[in-house]
Amino acid sequence: MSAPAEVAAPDIHEYMASLTAAAHAAARAMARSGTAERNTALEAIARALDSRREALAEANERDLEAGRANGIDAATLDRLTLTDDRIDAMIAGLRQVAALPDPVGAIDHLQPRPSGIRVGKMRVPLGVIGIIFESRPNVTADAAALCLKAGNACILRGGSEAHHSNRAIGDCVATGLAEAGLPGEAAQVVATTDRAAVGELLAAEGKVDLIIPRGGRSLIERVARDSRIPVLKHLDGICHVYIDGAADAERARAIAVNAKTHRLGVCNAMETLLIDRAVADALLPKIAVAIAGHGIELRGCPTSQAIVPEMVPATEADWDTEYLGPVLAVRVVDGIESALEHIAAHGSHHTDAIVTEDWSRAQRFLREVDSASVMVNASTRFADGFEYGLGAEIGISTDKLHARGPVGLEGLTTQKYVVLGEGQIRT
Template sequence: MQIDDIAAYMAHVGAAARAASTAMAAASTASKDRALRALAARLRSSADALAIANACDIAAAESAGLAAPMVDRLRLTPKVIETVAEGCEQIAAMPDPIGEITGVKRRPSGISVGQMRVPLGVFGMIYESRPNVTIEAASLAVKSGNACILRGGSEALHSNLALWALVQAALADAGLPPDAVQLVQTTDRAAVGRLITMPERVDVIIPRGGKGLIERISAEARVPVIKHLDGNCHVYVDAEVDLDLAVKVTDNAKTQKYSPCNAAESLLVHAAQAAAFLPRIGAVFAAKGVEVRGCERTRTLLPQAVAATEADWATEYLAPVISVKVVDSLDEAIAHVNRWGSHHTDAILTTNHPNAMRFLREVDSASVMVNTSTRFADGFEYGLGAEIGISTDKFHARGPVGLEGLTSMKWVVLGQGEIRQ
């Protein structure tokens, strides 16, 4: 779609979302769930229309020479469509977070004071060329009673437009305002600049994508951003430890999958266990082709290790590489994690209870773990039912963010004519 005045267009999109957000906030659980099930049905019955739109994006991407893995992410295969349809049904089956009233207490003045969970209003989602995210974001918006404005990658525009038409039809099926889910219909990047600087229309921005993109959005946004930049996650093997457990968990944290943000990137080992532990985990890493970048003491125990530089302590490799450091104390380990980590997810492996508790308290990360793999830092593994994103900020939502991250608690006060003296 050719749009000449991006500012006016985005103001229009924002106003439509804001207007629809009022009806969404007041929508019944039944109608929201009906919209989600209607969306699932429409996805399944629209395979042909989706395939045509998707083919258009794929052809353009291939002729533009897009790398094969990027083209693969674009594909709306029957399997991808079934997965997002099932996702809609799962979200429909979850409890409604909206309307919950908690902690109502009678005060000495006679009033009763509690809190009610309500939607934030309008969220903006900025993401890359994975059309399935369009449905995920729309379904989270519907369930949480928010409106949303979606800005997907430009390579997926035709697919996103086709999916968006299904979302709007499903909202109408359930008597909800189709405007509640908006899709930015231009690939002009100026639209993103407007989206993140409209506090009167948009309450929060959720970016997904590369670190550079997210840093730029965070720097320029005039509304809160739910984001994580890095997952430089640590495993610390304490002085008292079950070595078999330590080998198994460290292996899993690093090698079960290299690309997720919750994979371990750095291993700290207490000096008392270095000679026993490092050769064992070193053999695992060698067998799996994981490069070790170690401190000097690590290198005396693991000849295959190359010398780590300071930059290694701060690096999220997302690859078969790990930095390894021998430390002399729990204090040194905690200080290292807080200094070099990214406040995402860090684990201690120990049999010592006070050490476990100190690590939990003092490591300043969104998820802190004892005797288990950092790979568990995930909304589904935590039981949130759905994951909107992961936050490494401390304000509002922290760590894996579920539907509640798209809500706020307002105060409700019930009286019988009480007045302030």
Template sequence: MDIQKTMREKAEAAKRASRALAILPTGVKNEALRAMADALEKRAELVLEANAQDLEEARAKGLKRSYLDRLMLNEGRIRQMAEGLRQTAALPDPICQGDYSTIRPNGLEIRRVRVPLGVIGIIYEARPNVTADAAGLCLKAGNAVLLRGGSEAIRSNTAISSLLMKAAYKAGIPEGALQFVEFTDREAVDAMTHMTGLLDVIIPRGGAGLIHHIVENSSVPVIETGTGVCHTFVDETADFDMAVKIAVNAKTSHPSVCNAMETLLVHAAIAEDFLPQLARAMEEKHVELRGDARAREICPEMREATEEDWSTEYGDLILSVRVVPDLAAAIAHINKYNTGHSETIVTENLESAHRFQKEVDAAAVYVNASTRFTDGFEFGFGAEIGISTQKLHARGPMGLEALTSTKYLIYGEGQVR
């Protein structure tokens, strides 16, 4: 099969559908999203059968535990996917919403309103839930979408996308607005990255290698959803029990996701008292600790951390630990090694909290809370398309508004310049 030709045909069909989708009434879009959710739940067995085959093959390849966790579906996760679609249906429609208006001295009335981006290409790896989340958000924001998932989840994604497309089209979504790429060859990705004029933007979701490849090779604009080297800094005034609770949650509640903590920084003034308590809690969760020289003096059971550890997104039950002399050193470490994702400070000092939030360069900066909250659902956006770590157009969890652009509407009475 000619991959380039087929990919272009899919993109052209999506482009045609995008024009009708852009002006589709909100009620039609919402009804389609609810129908898509119903279809997933009614045919969950079909999706689970496909996912079981993907998991069997992934285990045979020896893929690591964290990757298998991202790939695995169960009834609960399918219900979550369906609930995400229903929540997206319940959200306000951003299209045609105004966010600026003025009347100029010459009488011109100028309004700015939200419009769809057009056709969005989503390139992602092991998470089958992205298929439903991305399709739902793109459709609600009036965008056609071209979905290309990873080879390890091809059966799961094929099953999910077929159910979604059938339900969406039956409910009134224009034919062609949802396109799934069944090719697992890298050639399909390269074709998407050069579809200038057909795709309006590409959003990659996955590991650093995938994202770097897309950013470096795409002639289509890219919204970079970054990797997450996230930090927790335990300040000298921190409540120890709170700090341990936050750190354990940030590292162990779902270690394979991008908002999980990868490095713990501890103020030197409390390190000797705090680190043993932290180490015991992490040991109970089977977390491997890798510390700097001072951390290993206090907890000799830690492995030695290397320079590479400070910039590594483990996606696993591994945590690097560093003792820092003060708040300034913690901020400096974070700004040197982080990926602009999510950072948190545990402190009882309001001045330190404000300084941390002001000076740390990241999409989400917390005080006394786990980095695991950086998520579209938790922020009230419904399902998310990804978490942007860049600064142009969108930053942080990307909900419906991030999938729109703007248009100016100008009303006159014969004015000329």
């Protein structure tokens, strides 16, 4: 199946209405499908990607040429580029998702009741998932794989800078669905760069069940503000590591260095280091030297600066900033109470960690920090679907309803009550 022709602006409303209606119908077919059919589709998509490398490269070059002509920066061009290695990674990702256990149909907590009925919860697909993303064309394959494996239909609206690449990958997805006997409308790439299509998707109540934005803060804020459909998202990753007065010194140094320097531009990297005044004189200079050695600028509170004079003075804005780059805010605090107050005031509910050998303080941190992931004696970099054993993730949610933290296959399903009886009637 080939991609639909580019849709003209006057037809956007009609086009999106047709697309969402088709996805809604396809979702019923996906809900009926079996694990073997869905896995067959994923393997067929992988083969299509492998056999169409030349077509993918040609489509990607069209996007790169347009990007260079429009002055897109080097980092964005790199994210946009489909190399052979990145195509290999998409193929491997599809096969990894196919190998994951199928959550659909599982019944949990089936319990007998005094009436004789048995009551449990069955895991079922959400229905239609709209995914709005930027830059990286590999998201087209990754998101489709996760949605399809969980028995959903999906509508994929990538950024205009990757339009041709996304549609070429979408062709491969359509081919795989056809080979498996599943409806092509189960995974559709929006065939227009007109931004009005996003507004139409966000207003498609009754046809779309969940929206997932993947991209920068401005995109996610716009989606959260305008959507009439539930949104699964996180805005910021202002992640903290608190080094407690009872921390092991070497463990604290290793965790802090890894949490900040392992990768800079990721949402689970540490952005603020909090350290107990009781150990700051002894530990902070060693940690500061190790982190600064990676080219990281340290911005400290007055007490931190007094201990490490090379630090730049921190401003109030630094405590509320996700740098995604070579900057770290550092604050000396008066014990765990002060650390908890700082995280409550400045955190983004993403990932926070404590380093301590005092289990009672660790338990208090676990109970009181209101974040999607809370860690004891581990780097914040572990906040990841693969590291959590989910196999893959479609994103991280800091919301409290439905899914929280890394969202894998289970997060793309919901549960319904099922009742098994033998003729019981209520009296």
